[in-house]
Amino acid sequence: MSRYDASISTAIPKPDGMAKACGAALYVADLKFDDLGPAENSSTGCVPLGADAGLGSDMLYGRFYRSPHPRGRITALRLPDCPEGYRIVTVADIPEGGKNEIPMAGAFDLPCFADGEVRYIGQIVAVVCGPNPAEVDRLVNAVEMEVDPLPLCVNMDDGLALKGGPIHGENNVFCRVDLDNGDLDAAFSAAAEIVEGTYETGFQEQFYMEGQGLIAWPEEDGVGIRGSMQCPYYVSHTVHHVLGLQADQVRVIQDTVGGAFGGKEDYPEIMGAPMAVAALVTGRPIRMIMDRVEDLSFTSKRHPSRCTYRTALDNKGRILGMDVKVDLDGGAYTTYTRIVLMRAVFHCLGAYNIPTFRIRGRGIATNTVPSGAFRGFGAPQTLFGIEMHMEELARIVGEDSLSFKNRHLLKQGDPTVTGGMFREPIILDELVKKLEDMSGYSGKRAFYEAARKQAGACSGRPGASGTENAAADTLGEAGSKSYSASSPKDGLLRGIGMSYLLHGAGFTGDGEQTIIKGEVALEKDENGTVEILCAAVDLGQGCQSTFRKVVGKVLDIHPKEILFPYPDTRRAPDSGPTVASRTMMVVGFLLQKAAEDLKDIWKDGERQRVERKYELPPGIQWDQNTLSGDSYGTYGWGVNACEVEVDPVTWEVRITGAWGVYDVGRAIDERVVEGQIQGGMSQALGYGAMEKLEVDEKGRFRQVAMADYMVPTSLDFPRTGAATVDNPYPYGAYGAKGMGEMVHDAGHAAFAAAVEQAVGRSCRRIPIVPETLMELMDEKEAGA
Amino acid sequence: MSETVTLFVNGEEKTVRPESGMRRLLDVLRDDLGLTGTKEGCGEGECGACSVLLNGRLVNSCLVPVAQASGSEVLTLEGLRKSEAGRLLAECFTECHGAQCGFCTPGMMMASYALLKKNPKPSEQEIREGLAGNICRCTGYDAIINAVQMAAEKGRGLW
Numbered sequence: 001m002s003r004y005d006a007s008i009s010t011a012i013p014k015p016d017g018m019a020k021a022c023g024a025a026l027y028v029a030d031l032k033f034d035d036l037g038p039a040e041n042s043s044t045g046c047v048p049l050g051a052d053a054g055l056g057s058d059m060l061y062g063r064f065y066r067s068p069h070p071r072g073r074i075t076a077l078r079l080p081d082c083p084e085g086y087r088i089v090t091v092a093d094i095p096e097g098g099k100n101e102i103p104m105a106g107a108f109d110l111p112c113f114a115d116g117e118v119r120y121i122g123q124i125v126a127v128v129c130g131p132n133p134a135e136v137d138r139l140v141n142a143v144e145m146e147v148d149p150l151p152l153c154v155n156m157d158d159g160l161a162l163k164g165g166p167i168h169g170e171n172n173v174f175c176r177v178d179l180d181n182g183d184l185d186a187a188f189s190a191a192a193e194i195v196e197g198t199y200e201t202g203f204q205e206q207f208y209m210e211g212q213g214l215i216a217w218p219e220e221d222g223v224g225i226r227g228s229m230q231c232p233y234y235v236s237h238t239v240h241h242v243l244g245l246q247a248d249q250v251r252v253i254q255d256t257v258g259g260a261f262g263g264k265e266d267y268p269e270i271m272g273a274p275m276a277v278a279a280l281v282t283g284r285p286i287r288m289i290m291d292r293v294e295d296l297s298f299t300s301k302r303h304p305s306r307c308t309y310r311t312a313l314d315n316k317g318r319i320l321g322m323d324v325k326v327d328l329d330g331g332a333y334t335t336y337t338r339i340v341l342m343r344a345v346f347h348c349l350g351a352y353n354i355p356t357f358r359i360r361g362r363g364i365a366t367n368t369v370p371s372g373a374f375r376g377f378g379a380p381q382t383l384f385g386i387e388m389h390m391e392e393l394a395r396i397v398g399e400d401s402l403s404f405k406n407r408h409l410l411k412q413g414d415p416t417v418t419g420g421m422f423r424e425p426i427i428l429d430e431l432v433k434k435l436e437d438m439s440g441y442s443g444k445r446a447f448y449e450a451a452r453k454q455a456g457a458c459s460g461r462p463g464a465s466g467t468e469n470a471a472a473d474t475l476g477e478a479g480s481k482s483y484s485a486s487s488p489k490d491g492l493l494r495g496i497g498m499s500y501l502l503h504g505a506g507f508t509g510d511g512e513q514t515i516i517k518g519e520v521a522l523e524k525d526e527n528g529t530v531e532i533l534c535a536a537v538d539l540g541q542g543c544q545s546t547f548r549k550v551v552g553k554v555l556d557i558h559p560k561e562i563l564f565p566y567p568d569t570r571r572a573p574d575s576g577p578t579v580a581s582r583t584m585m586v587v588g589f590l591l592q593k594a595a596e597d598l599k600d601i602w603k604d605g606e607r608q609r610v611e612r613k614y615e616l617p618p619g620i621q622w623d624q625n626t627l628s629g630d631s632y633g634t635y636g637w638g639v640n641a642c643e644v645e646v647d648p649v650t651w652e653v654r655i656t657g658a659w660g661v662y663d664v665g666r667a668i669d670e671r672v673v674e675g676q677i678q679g680g681m682s683q684a685l686g687y688g689a690m691e692k693l694e695v696d697e698k699g700r701f702r703q704v705a706m707a708d709y710m711v712p713t714s715l716d717f718p719r720t721g722a723a724t725v726d727n728p729y730p731y732g733a734y735g736a737k738g739m740g741e742m743v744h745d746a747g748h749a750a751f752a753a754a755v756e757q758a759v760g761r762s763c764r765r766i767p768i769v770p771e772t773l774m775e776l777m778d779e780k781e782a783g784a
Numbered sequence: 785m786s787e788t789v790t791l792f793v794n795g796e797e798k799t800v801r802p803e804s805g806m807r808r809l810l811d812v813l814r815d816d817l818g819l820t821g822t823k824e825g826c827g828e829g830e831c832g833a834c835s836v837l838l839n840g841r842l843v844n845s846c847l848v849p850v851a852q853a854s855g856s857e858v859l860t861l862e863g864l865r866k867s868e869a870g871r872l873l874a875e876c877f878t879e880c881h882g883a884q885c886g887f888c889t890p891g892m893m894m895a896s897y898a899l900l901k902k903n904p905k906p907s908e909q910e911i912r913e914g915l916a917g918n919i920c921r922c923t924g925y926d927a928i929i930n931a932v933q934m935a936a937e938k939g940r941g942l943w
Contacts, residue, residue, distance in 0.1 A: 020886025022874050023821020209831065259921050675927050678924035705826075714911075714913075714929070
């Protein structure tokens with residue numbers, strides 16, 4: 001055994017890097033039908049396919065028959081005759097004792113197979129399976145379904161207007177989250193000024209590179225499921241519920257996951273349950289790999305949002321109170337909307353101490369694909385709202401937005417929006433200082449502001465010639481020298497924007513202590529080899545590295561000598577899902593404690609096993625009924641900046657700088673953290689600048705091919721300047737706090753603020769693509 | 785199609801009998817020859833996960849009908865990884881964390897190799913252009929560019 005004396009933050013090469021870079025890592029589509037021997041990539045911990053999994057060359061191809069109709073009562077479902085060896089599996093095939101419902105975060109309205117009614121185009125009606133994929137396709141196309149159609153709701157306005165009658169309940173509201181503090185009416189009565197703005201965000205596709213894919217197979221007394229997923233135990237729970245089995249009759253195995261970002265949190269259950277029914281009915285293993293068009297068309301996306309902020313300001317430009325409405329488009333079934341809405345609402349005041357507020361949050365039903373989990377889980381939507389509103393307030397007060405925001409920042413000991421307390425130090429001032437050093441934010445901001453004002457004064461229109469010299473003349477002490485040289489007279493409009501963010505780390509509310517109750521285990525063999533057993537999945541975010549480092553650090557064993565097999569529910573305890581920025585902080589901390597226990601009892605030459613269960617950190621209190629107390633154990637913090645240039649003819653926006661500085665507690669691997677910051681920034685900037693996803697008049701997504709849905713390429717954005725400042729959290733692994741999501745929380749807001757500065761207009765809706773920017777400029781000019 | 789198609793894959797002669805000459809080279813590689821290092825990301829030539837070298841040229845194998853590749857030399861990651869250059873590139877990807885989820889990585893490896901063969905000392909902009917046909921959703925590309933730069937530095941004379 002080699003010792004491990006490096007700092008926990010010092011980067012190591014990724015343990016799964018060589019297998020991935022050599023093409024030896026096996027993803028679910030790579031598992032062979034005929035030769036299911038041990039996997040080539042044992043170094044990555046992949047559980048080999050083999051005889052014990054009951055898989056062989058009798059595996060069938062599966063494909064869903066999905067509803068072609070958006071909404072209505074099913075009046076006829078005509079199935080074609082199947083050739084021998086083919087089968088079409090529907091709701092009628094759910095075994096006795098099973099239930100046609102996908103349980104999801106306390107909601108049960110989504111059926112496994114459509115039964116009686118459909119609520120969106122693409123809803124799963126049947127599984128068609130058989131040995132030849134072409135014949136399976138033919139059978140899928142031969143199924144006929146008729147409905148008694150109803151008018152449909154393609155957006156939240158339709159949903160709230162109850163077009164066609166309610167889809168869900170009596171009012172199309174899946175859930176509400178309301179929070180109040182102080183006397184808001186008094187705040188508005190005392191206001192010197194009242195400012196209102198509505199901010200909107202669109203759908204966003206996770207765009208994991210590997211499409212959804214699973215294999216389901218019958219076992220002697222149950223079923224098995226394996227494939228690409230974030231949460232093996234979520235899949236297990238749903239499948240045993242649908243099939244009416246005991247928990248231990250469902251075995252779930254994770255294969256190498258080709259990206260997820262939340263998109264493989266809920267969908268593997270929605271996909272896996274009907275496949276499990278089909279595997280039981282046919283007695284055969286079934287593999288389903290979605291192609292990109294099916295995946296883009298029918299898997300869950302980020303909830304579109306519309307947030308209205310109304311703010312009372314006093315005569316010194318201080319915020320007296322805020323009246324906030326948060327609406328999320330939940331799609332056709334509840335799925336995760338309730339918990340996404342909770343996180344959205346709990347983050348809607350951002351990093352600011354707003355003394356008095358009234359917040360009304362709603363999740364609204366429409367006839368579109370149920371919205372689901374995506375990195376940030378509601379926070380990127382409301383953080384866009386609050387950040388853009390703060391920018392607007394600063395403009396009205398006549399103050400630089402950073403200075404205005406700084407006057408309202410949260411401090412240690414301040415109350416949270418749910419009446420809990422920010423217990424740990426808040427070091428946003430240090431983060432901003434670092435951001436300033438890296439980006440030159442304030443100097444650039446002042447320079448671009450002067451340039452824009454000067455241009456506006458010269459011509460009444462932004463982008464007039466002569467901008468730069470005039471700006472340099474008026475800037476004086478604001479530091480023009482350093483920027484004037486790099487701003488050629490090209491007529492482009494330039495701006496830089498920033499955003500603050502916080503992110504509640506771990507599950508919202510009492511999820512960790514009352515629902516998940518995570519467990520981990522460590523096993524040591526006679527030779528002293530230590531194996532990590534937990535259900536956390538490496539989605540690319542690097543827990544194959546960081547968990548080994550944590551355990552290795554405690555035991556003084558080099559991380560490369562620690563084993564960490566991909567989770568198999570037969571061996572790995574339920575440490576909870578790989579979501580909510582909880583993996584490093586919550587599961588990593590359990591592993592650290594387990595390793596400390598193992599160290600205490602370590603005996604050479606013996607097999608030993610230790611287990612650890614989640615314990616709530618002291619002082620945390622939460623009331624799920626009143627939604628009051630500490631909604632999160634702790635928070636990650638960050639500050640982003642983005643710099644742009646806008647072409648005033650084509651309205652194309654080029655991003656010329658991007659920076660993210662974060663308090664992640666402590667970086668367990670600097671390069672892993674840097675990779676998260678850079679990748680998260682790229683997704684956030686894609687969300688803000690290019691990833692347009694709309695629905696048509698039937699509630700279908702318009703962008704269902706890669707040629708239509710634009711994700712960032714290597715040519716679109718510059719490098720992201722990434723940094724962290726240590727602020728260790730005592731109840732996270734070696735001080736680590738959650739960080740996987742907050743890197744996607746506010747880059748889009750910094751981008752939009754930069755565009756606002758460049759064009760001198762409020763940008764209240766993302767994505768900001770050239771056509772929307774052109775419309776915005778035309779609209780304002782026409783109205784001016 | 786009853787005719788056979790002969791390819792020279794990673795230096796070995798392979799004869800396959802596809803149902804149609806329009807069968808995608810990607811499917812021939814993955815399903816008929818078991819070379820699953822090549823991935824399918826989109827099936828429409830947009831993402832580059834299925835990149836291979838066809839007679840030394842970088843192509844998306846999902847867009848190549850196998851008949852068109854008849855008699856051609858095909859280099860996949862299974863071939864590249866056996867070479868010193870491939871090994872070095874893989875090590876640089878690992879060291880720089882250029883692979884997160886790893887699904888785009890095989891295509892990135894092939895595109896990086898094709899770039900370095902043509903231009904052993906690429907600038908950052910040239911690397912960005914060389915990888916522009918390959919989508920990565922995890923890294924934001926920074927770590928991949930670092931990996932290519934490291935490989936260019938360490939692998940002088942290797943391409």
